[in-house]
Amino acid sequence: MKQVFAKPASLKDVQTHFCPGCHHGSFHRLVAEAMDRFGIAEQTIGCASVGCSVFLYAYFNIDVVESPHGRAPAVATGVKRARPDRIVFTYQGDGDLAAIGTSEIIHAANRGEKITVIFVNNTTYGMTGGQMAPTTMPGQITSTSPEGRNVDNDGKPFKMAELLSNLDGVAFSARVAVNNPKNVMQAKKAIKTAFRYQVENKGFAFIEALAACPTNWGMNPMAANERVGNEMIPYFPLGIFKNKENL
């Protein structure tokens, strides 16, 4: 019998701590598939962040350094400059990258660090229990925006993929989702491109990954998945915002 589907070799054969319906698992898989595609797992160093994404080393068969909250792009800069022949990526949540770590991400991007950044946007702080994030949608109720996000008070959600695409140092910037098979295929392609950019030494590549957080949204997995399509994608449009190869 011909085998047509398998678990990526870059992933460990373990259960994750992610909640049912969480999209982290899908994105972990897509990242692992990209590593397998280029055969780079053995030369990859992951920079984990603070939040649900901290356990990178528990799920990937790669060397990992844990970064302080928001600082993964600075840590990755240190790693990549120290070992330019290695593949270095960060995997960060929205509180981590778009709030406490805005300085680090913008400057790493602007310097054109030859790293890959996977930015998981689930419109909330997952690990700490569903507080308002810089990406929380207008009107979205969270544990620190009990009346819903008030844009007069808190501003509007950051659109990081668009924002970073404006910097000359950024070679590739895309927003993807995994809420349906079509989007999964596009996400897979974009993540592969983001790693290929580094393999080919082409520059800074950024993936914003729209993700469901059923637990903190107070939804079941199906409803949370639907919310990605119904509410998030209209505000955070999918697509490629910068692709140096097409410029």
Next chain:
Amino acid sequence: MSRYEKKFVKGNEAVAMAAIEAGVECYFGYPITPQSDIPEYLSRELPKRGGTFIQAESEIGAINMVLGASAAGMRAMTSSSGPGISLKQEGISYMSGSELPCVIVDVMRQGPGLGGIDASQADYHQATKGGGHGGYRIIVLAPNSVQEMYDLTMLAFDLSDQYRIPAMVLADSVLGQMKESIVPNQRPVAELPIKDWAVRGTGGAVQNVVKSLYLGDGEMEKFHWKMHARYQELADRDSRWEEYQTADAELIVTAFGCTSRIARTAVDMARSEGFKVGLMRPVTLFPFPKKAYRELSAKCKRWLTIELSTGQMVDDVRLSVFRDADVDFYGRPPGAGSLPTPEELFARIKNNFKDLMI
């Protein structure tokens, strides 16, 4: 001209020269007075030697780049002063928790807040007691000359690699800015452990993880006891100090850094007038050379601690000497014009002999 020939250089320059001699591979920093000569020198000299120099977006960015480069097994360093060192504390705590070596040079200026740029020793507590969260210590070396700015910077790299504890060179703006003749010594031969823990992306059977998160039952406690034992080993093997005229001393003055230079002149003045005064200068502030203080205080019961603060190191002196020793304190809180003169210190020394002079 040989690079090891005598040179007349600024303290900050000596630090940068020593870093290169020690084989620093990556420097990440941010401009702040009075240490900016260090990044300036390294931005010029390090890339020529194949090293990495980045002027980071912030002190936080810089220390986290150090964290990354160190995790990848490189000799990495940063330098700063007061407000910048405060910002770096997050990274220093994480590096301590991740057992990562690095060198941090703190050319102390005044504070709190923006303070000022003259000499200060008021960051003694911040440096020696663990300035960030979580209960850790770092190696703290206190030079008192431009020569020692050079020598102790090289030593900091070796000690840090040896113990996998961040090391700080705690200087001040006098030491950073003044020029003295130095002999730029060759890097001493040191047998250092292989960094087999580093993230190298070399795959294979062993997965290397550099982290400070410990959630398992008893894991964090075990980590703390392990580090506690390492700090003890560091104290037993690598406590350093300098004694001057202590053999017959009836009063021992103790001071570190630039203050110890002024104190030494005051000790000479006292000796020339027949007062039996000595000087005890700690070179390692962490580990504090407790045993040496204790032994000296078995014979000499009069002590005078001098600092450019309202009193920080004096706590460690009082904890180290025998309880029957009397520890006087003379401090000048940091500020423009607050550097004490040798005459001023000599007056305080004499004051401690009052009862004997009657």
